[in-house]
Amino acid sequence: MTTTDLPAVAGFRGTLFVPGSPGYDDARRVWNAAVDRRPAIVARCTGPADVVAALAHARERRLPVAVRGGGHSIPGFSTCDDGLVVDLSGLREVHVDPKTRSATAGPGATWAEFDRETQAFGLATPGGEVSDTGVAGLTLGGGIGWLSRMHGLSCDNLLAADVVTTDGRLLRASAQELPELFWALRGGGGNFGVVTRFHFRLHPVGPVWGGPLMFAPDEAAGVLAGLQDLVADAPRELSALCVLATLPPSPELPTVLRGRRGLVVIPAWFGDPQTGHEWLDRVRRLGDPLVDAVGPTDYVSLQCSTDAMTPPGRASYVRSDLLGPLDDGVLAALVARWAEVTSPFSGVLLRVTGGAMNDPGPGATAFPHRSSRWIATAAAMWEPGGAAGPHAAWARAVWRAMRPAAAGTYVNHLDGDEGPDRLVEAYGGAERLHRLAAVKAAYDPDNTLALNQNIRPMA
Numbered sequence: 001m002t003t004t005d006l007p008a009v010a011g012f013r014g015t016l017f018v019p020g021s022p023g024y025d026d027a028r029r030v031w032n033a034a035v036d037r038r039p040a041i042v043a044r045c046t047g048p049a050d051v052v053a054a055l056a057h058a059r060e061r062r063l064p065v066a067v068r069g070g071g072h073s074i075p076g077f078s079t080c081d082d083g084l085v086v087d088l089s090g091l092r093e094v095h096v097d098p099k100t101r102s103a104t105a106g107p108g109a110t111w112a113e114f115d116r117e118t119q120a121f122g123l124a125t126p127g128g129e130v131s132d133t134g135v136a137g138l139t140l141g142g143g144i145g146w147l148s149r150m151h152g153l154s155c156d157n158l159l160a161a162d163v164v165t166t167d168g169r170l171l172r173a174s175a176q177e178l179p180e181l182f183w184a185l186r187g188g189g190g191n192f193g194v195v196t197r198f199h200f201r202l203h204p205v206g207p208v209w210g211g212p213l214m215f216a217p218d219e220a221a222g223v224l225a226g227l228q229d230l231v232a233d234a235p236r237e238l239s240a241l242c243v244l245a246t247l248p249p250s251p252e253l254p255t256v257l258r259g260r261r262g263l264v265v266i267p268a269w270f271g272d273p274q275t276g277h278e279w280l281d282r283v284r285r286l287g288d289p290l291v292d293a294v295g296p297t298d299y300v301s302l303q304c305s306t307d308a309m310t311p312p313g314r315a316s317y318v319r320s321d322l323l324g325p326l327d328d329g330v331l332a333a334l335v336a337r338w339a340e341v342t343s344p345f346s347g348v349l350l351r352v353t354g355g356a357m358n359d360p361g362p363g364a365t366a367f368p369h370r371s372s373r374w375i376a377t378a379a380a381m382w383e384p385g386g387a388a389g390p391h392a393a394w395a396r397a398v399w400r401a402m403r404p405a406a407a408g409t410y411v412n413h414l415d416g417d418e419g420p421d422r423l424v425e426a427y428g429g430a431e432r433l434h435r436l437a438a439v440k441a442a443y444d445p446d447n448t449l450a451l452n453q454n455i456r457p458m459a
Helices: 024-028 048-060 111-119 135-141 179-185 217-232 273-284 299-303 328-338 389-405 420-426 430-443
Strands: 015-017 041-044 065-068 084-087 094-097 102-105 158-164 170-174 194-201 208-210 213-215 238-246 261-269 295-297 315-323 347-352 374-382 406-408
Touching: 015 024, 024 041, 024 084, 041 048, 048 084, 048 158, 048 194, 094 111, 102 111, 111 135, 111 299, 135 194, 158 179, 170 179, 179 430, 208 273, 208 299, 213 217, 217 238, 217 261, 217 273, 217 328, 217 347, 238 273, 238 328, 261 273, 315 389, 328 347, 328 389, 374 389, 389 406, 420 430
Parallel strands: 041 084, 065 084
Antiparallel strands: 015 041, 094 102, 102 194, 158 170, 158 194, 208 261, 208 295, 213 261, 238 261, 238 347, 315 374, 315 406, 347 374
16 A cells, blocks of 8 residues: 555654555554454654644544553554544653653653653652553543552642643643643543553652562462451551452472462562561561562562553453452452452452542542542453453352442453443542533533543533
8 A cells, every 4th residue: 555545634744654554564563462353544643733633634524532541541442443533642652750750741651651750850640550550541431550559540640731622722721721621531431532641759769679479379368368458557658559360481480389379479568668668568467478579679560560460462351349348258258259260360459548649639520430549450461363252251259259249340451341330430420420411411422532531511
């Protein structure tokens, strides 16, 4: 195919990919290999003007529109069949202002890129726990990660956003400018426009103490119960991620542990080292760890610490909830269902929440869930080409085991077909969804941006 075969998109100066053109298959590929879609056009933008042009082209031709930032959307909302993908992956610039402790980021930036630039100045903002996740999608849905107990969600640290609306307006949303749109962007997902620049508050983050502890499966329920009690009284400087997983056959592990299932607890301490040692020792003593690799590290390394578990190119299906306290019955059921795992790549992730994440009032942002104790995700992963059925059934079984402790659900972890009741739950109830629908009507009345956890515009 030659360049003359490419569609004419008025005013567009970026790169277009269509079926059969060089680079098309790479351009349409997303993180989740279970998603294999063939858009009519992938429009890789060079800036906001290209976004305006791409949206106008799609509206004129009534094409479905998908918006791609990091491409990590688990249900595959960052691509589509027979539509137009507004591809923001080239807009990756990150600029740090150490004097104001703030940074701007393009919507194609990943957290690895953002953290690298901000940590050059000893600064950071709460991001995700898989470093190749996009800054954009994570922030718009909330953004829970290692720093959330200290500094809240990614969206809590958003100072402003530049937004292209579907009718071609370029707006700035902040607490002072278009505050209702700014409220909606912080947890309402990509429903209201295409964000072309994020402006974040940063926090000093220096050396970290942390690393993995592994416990045998028969200790898992007891260790999780003990950690829950411990964190209830712990300073906000203590963070922890727990993973019920199968260890890889890595030569870095002792032979006896390769391929073995267990509970991996990764505590991290962001404060005074001496106090941190005391709290990390208390985590160690929750059981008899088979592996103890806790030690000095840095924030960038911590942010990459689970990357090997979730590489691009595997098929994936997840079910997730925010949880309140886990009683003995829920913990026992969770561990029992996890033991029925159907793939060595699948696991259950439980992140301790609370602290600063729960400080804002329930109406402060569109993200509504401010009283949880955990966020838990049953993540089924398998090699592409394999049947999804058994793995998805396992994830649903684990999710049902945790469901009695549910305290809400996280919009970034919803599947694409969980139904209207789950959407109401994710957005915090019918009244809040009604408010979001009014914002949707103001900025995307025709629901052009429908490939997301969709909020329909108020009639």
